[in-house]
Structures are given as C-alpha cells and as structure tokens.
Amino acid sequence: MLSEFDLIARYFTRPTRRPDRVALSVGDDCALLNPSPGMQLAISTDMLVEERHFFPDADPFMLGHKCLAVNLSDLAAMGATPLAFTLALSLPDARPEWLEPFSAGMLALADLHACELIGGDTTKGPRNICITVFGEIPPGQALRRDAAQAGDDIWISGTIGEARLALAACRDELKLGADAMTAACERLHAPTPRVALGMALRGIAHAAIDISDGLSGDLGHILERSKAGATLDADALPCGPNLSRQAVELRRRFALAGGDDYELCFTAPPSRRDAVLAAARTASTTVTRVGTIDVAPGLRLVDAQGATLDLQVTSFDHFASP
C-alpha cells in the first residue's frame, strides 16, 4: 500500500511547466501563483462523488479526464484562459492500478490546456474528487450569467442530450446499438470543455453558462440573473446523431433536461451573428442558434412551426433527487 506522500510524489508531482507563473507548486503549505498584471482571476470548484456523479467501476482514465473537464468547462463558460488547479482526493485505498490511469487522464487534459496541478490534499474516505480551477480574463470581459439582454440570440455549442442517452442505456431505459452506445458513452464519460470557444466569445457574447444540469435549468439561471425570459425552438436544439434517431418526445426531453453535456449556452445580439460564427470557426466548434431572449419572464418552448409546446422539464437538483 502506498503512503499518502508516496502517492502524491508518484502520481501528482511533476516539474512545473509554467515557471514564470507557478512560483511554488505541490509540496508546501500553499502553492504560490504570480497573477498576470491587469488580469482578473476566475475561480471555480466542482466536487464529484462516487455513486452520485460516477459509477464505482468508472474507467479511471476517463474519470480523471472528466473531473478536470467539468471544471475547465466552468472557466470556458466565463471566457477565461486556464492557468492552474488544485486537486483534493478522498479515496478508500491507494491502489496504483487506479491512481496511475486516473492521474494520467487528468494530467493529459491539463497539459492540453496548459493548466497546471499546483497543490491539493489526499485523505482516506468515500471516493470524492474536488477540483478548484484558476483562470484569467481581462477585467470586464467575463461572460456572466447576468448579462443577457432582451433580443439576444440564444446559441448552443456542439450537440446536447447524448450524455443523457448514454445514461438511459446504462439504466436499461432504452436500447442502443454498439456503435451508438460507444459514441454516447464518450459524451457522458469524456466531455470536451469548450475552452477555446469561451475565450473566442469574449467581447462578442453577452451571457454564458455551461450545460451541466440540463439546458432548461441552466438557461434558467441566465434568465433569473438577467431578469429576462426566453423562447426556445425545441426542434432547433442540436442533438447528436444517435439522439436524433430517437422519437421526437424523448429527443426534446433529453436535449432540454439531460444534463452532463458540458456544452456552452450563450447569448449574443443578432448584430454579432457573423462574429459568433467566426469565433466558432476559430475554436473548431459548431454553434447553433436555438432561441431568443425576451423581456417577458419565463421559458417558452415552440416547435419548428412556431407552435407553443407544453413540455414539462425539470433540471437536476442534488437534494431533490434520490
């Protein structure tokens, strides 16, 4: 059995890749960061709990990826550039066969975004992974939830609903073919944080949020904070190829309330449509226009013909669900 200190030394300690910014990394009471002059620091924390956010038999490489990805997704939703992160781990045991792929999956994604692991904590206990991530953004350019304006277009990056499709198949709520299952599980277990898109949308988008609990609930946070309403075209929602093959009711429900998508939902004025599309090309990400911000409060759903839909959808609430 590895000791706590061996574990940290073996799997989570590397020479710093950013010596100009990281003055002191893993191994002291605190890490020391040199902020960039004139930049704001964006900070987000996400905690992932076994049985709640991932299955006990989750592939540790993909789990390591996902834990950091959901945090980078929060930076993306502000338009911030990743800088560094801390990792607190509670584990029932210190097994190399789990730790090695877990750290490899996490650090591979970290390297992709030049986001350096600078510190953390390890303890014995029920499996729980808590990451705090740090990014930077010029003052005034953050994509805040409270910045949507009436008349704004509502956009979504990539496709949504397939993580929920994978979950449904895992729970035997429906059947998927082998290829569809593989593709949907990739969306559930290895989400891609839209970091480049978030950065490219600085100065273009008004408000943004990442879709973690389901589009309707997450867009609801923008509406609440921005004191606005919205109309969504349920048939314009960009579903992935496997969800698109499902019946229309399920397709709409998973796209609206699926969760675990980690795409960006953002608003921008119609005058900036070309700029949004150019930002998406820069970031090699597709974006789809799915609705409009309204003065009237509340979220309205329409179909492709503009007819109002009465679709009951609820967002995920950790304490309301079993």
Added chain:
Amino acid sequence: MLSEFDLIARYFTRPTRRPDRVALSVGDDCALLNPSPGMQLAISTDMLVEERHFFPDADPFMLGHKCLAVNLSDLAAMGATPLAFTLALSLPDARPEWLEPFSAGMLALADLHACELIGGDTTKGPRNICITVFGEIPPGQALRRDAAQAGDDIWISGTIGEARLALAACRDELKLGADAMTAACERLHAPTPRVALGMALRGIAHAAIDISDGLSGDLGHILERSKAGATLDADALPCGPNLSRQAVELRRRFALAGGDDYELCFTAPPSRRDAVLAAARTASTTVTRVGTIDVAPGLRLVDAQGATLDLQVTSFDHFASP
C-alpha cells in the same frame, strides 16, 4: 427539504464585504477576483471527511469553524494574508438545523480574517467538506518549507499536544476532569489559525509549517525539503496546562506526534531572536524555542539535560492508518 439553490442562497450567499477585490461572488460559473498588483497568490486546499477528520455528531458550529481554520492555518504557515475561499460540500441531506450553525461558525471565522466566501459546490453524498483558500504575500517573502538553514533556531507558537489529549479522552484511553476535558476539546474542535503571527514573521523566519499531523512529522517535511537535520529538546516543547499534568512519556509523545494542533513550527536565525519575540507580541501569541536546525540529517531528541532520547514517534499517514 431545502433545494440545492435555496441552500446556497440561504446559508452561503451574502453581500460582498470586499467589493474592490471580489468582482463576482457566489452564483456564477466562476468567481472573479482582482489580485493586488505586485502580490503573489497563496493557495491551499484541505478536505475534511466524516469519520476521518470529525465525528458524525460533531457540533456543526465548531465544525464550520474548524474546516476554515485548518485552511487559514496553511496561509499562516506561508505568512500570507487571507483574501477569499471556496467551499465544496457533500452532504447526506440538507437540514437547516445542521446548515445554519455550520455556516455561522464558518462565516464568523471568515469575517474575523476578512476572508470572503466567493463560490463553491454542493452535492448529495457522504459528508465531505473541501475548502480552497486564497491569500496574498509579497514575492520572495513566503515562509517556505525548503528555507531552513543550519544553525536556525526552531520555534513553536502557542502550545501543542492538547488536541491529542482530547482525542485520547474521547477514546477512553485516559480520564480527564471536566474542566480539562472542556479545554482540551476546545483545542481539538476549535483551533486558532496563527494568521497574524505568520504575517508578522515575514522577513524574519526562514521556514515554516503548520502542525497538523504532529510536530515530528511536520518538522520532518521542513528537514526533507531543506536538506537538513534537527535537534529538538523534548522537555522544552510547550505543552498546554492539562497535558503538562500528565506523565512525562505521554506528554512527550502527544507533543511530538499528536497532530491537530494548528500551531506554527518555524525556523529563524539566532540573530533574529528579538525580532521573533517582537513578532509574537504583535500577534498576541506566545512562541517557544525548542531546538536547532543541524547540518547532519535526521531528527534527534534530547532531554533538558542534553541526554539523547530514543523516542519512537510516527506522524499521521492517512493511508497507513486504519
């Protein structure tokens, strides 16, 4: 039952006390901080797990205090000034009778140090409390573990060993009178982070660490990082009044390897003894000189007469202990 969003709104959302520094607080994808020009950011994370770090029936007010205190103690050990923190909470349920005193205990200590809660996460799961704390320090002034020099005095703030005494009494390993039990439990459950002392030692102390896993182990981290050894006077260790009444062997063992003290262990050149004592007065904290940093590696223990002691002590390792 409270919803996740009610919980955050009711217990963890307040008007910002530091509008110049906290540009955006609880409620968006990220918090936004304005770093002070020219300062380094000190960052530390601690995760506290039920059954491991606290008992399930722990008083929630004191637990809220302790969770933040152990993080502030890491800032103190670097000499950093507290600025802000994030809180990630996994809870089996959202009960107001637990949440109200927990948040009150945490936020009272936060206010004492002008350390603002700027964000976090809540989820359902086994009780787990993860805090990441941010402080500031002028570049080059941090009290790092690798900065001890041969010939340095070794100092300890306050008194040590009484948190371990309380634990021993709780486990029926020994008996304490009612007053002694109350005082010792106060040390275990409501530690005082030595923030003012850490800040006052900038430019005076060489190396520092906070004593969380026991003096011998934590001093060992300084020795390892500084490539040095040390001689400790086991009889000079500042025990609290209740531990002082115990037999000498137990007194030494609890002082050397007790853990959960959250006092500072630091080194400073003998030429700065007056400066150390002045810093301690500034911080209204006692400090005691307990040994010397040596060139020869290893930790040696002597008694008041200078005779070598052969005392087997081990520090706490989360994965080695049951």
